Amino acid sequence: MGLREELQTEIAEAFNxxxxxxxxxxxxxxxxxxxxDPKTETYVEVKENYTGRGVLFGSYKQYEIQTLGVLATDKKAIVLxxxxxxxxxMEDEWVTPLGTFRVKHIQQDPAATIWKCQLRKV
Structure with a gap:
């Protein structure tokens, strides 16, 4: 088992x-x-659905709010x-038990095991 798989297994166990x-x-x-199509000024809409789970409603530190432009009401999500x-x-809208949130920023950890997302209430 590689490092990535081991980390994901341990985090999944912690989630459970x-x-x-x-x-x-x-x-x-x-x-x-x-x-x-510029002639007819039309396009095709493609709908894609996805799901996931994670620790969705963490808070940001005061430093991040004051210096990085994060709103005090934004939430931090960590998903496997x-x-x-x-x-x-960015701009995906997640429907959660606490309402709908828009993804404002997304970052991958160096081991490619989790996504860290900044969520803003819609």
């Missing part, structure tokens, strides 16, 4: 046991506009990459 109270599921329906069925992108 120690962090179970803080773990929430989410869903997303991403609507992409493709095949733009192998439990998210598609790669999240």
């Amino acid at each position: 046991d120690d962090l179970a109270d803080a773990v929430h599921s989410f869903t997303c329906e991403r609507i992409s506009k493709t095949n733009w 990459q192998n439990e998210v069925t598609m790669v999240p992108i």
Whole structure:
């Protein structure tokens, strides 16, 4: 078992046991506009759905709020990459038990095991 798989296994176990109270599921329906036709000014809408789970409602430190432009009401999400069925992108809207949130920033950890996302209430 490689380092990445080992980390994901340990984090998944923590999600199931120690962090179970803080773990929430989410869903997303991403609507992409493709095949733009300038003649008719039309495009094709493609709907893609994905799901995942993670620790979704962490808070930011005062330093991050004051210096990085993070709103005080923004939430921090940590999700396992192998439990998210598609790669999240900025402006995706996640439907969670606490409402709908828009992904404002996304970052991958160096081991490629988790996504760290900045969520803003819609």
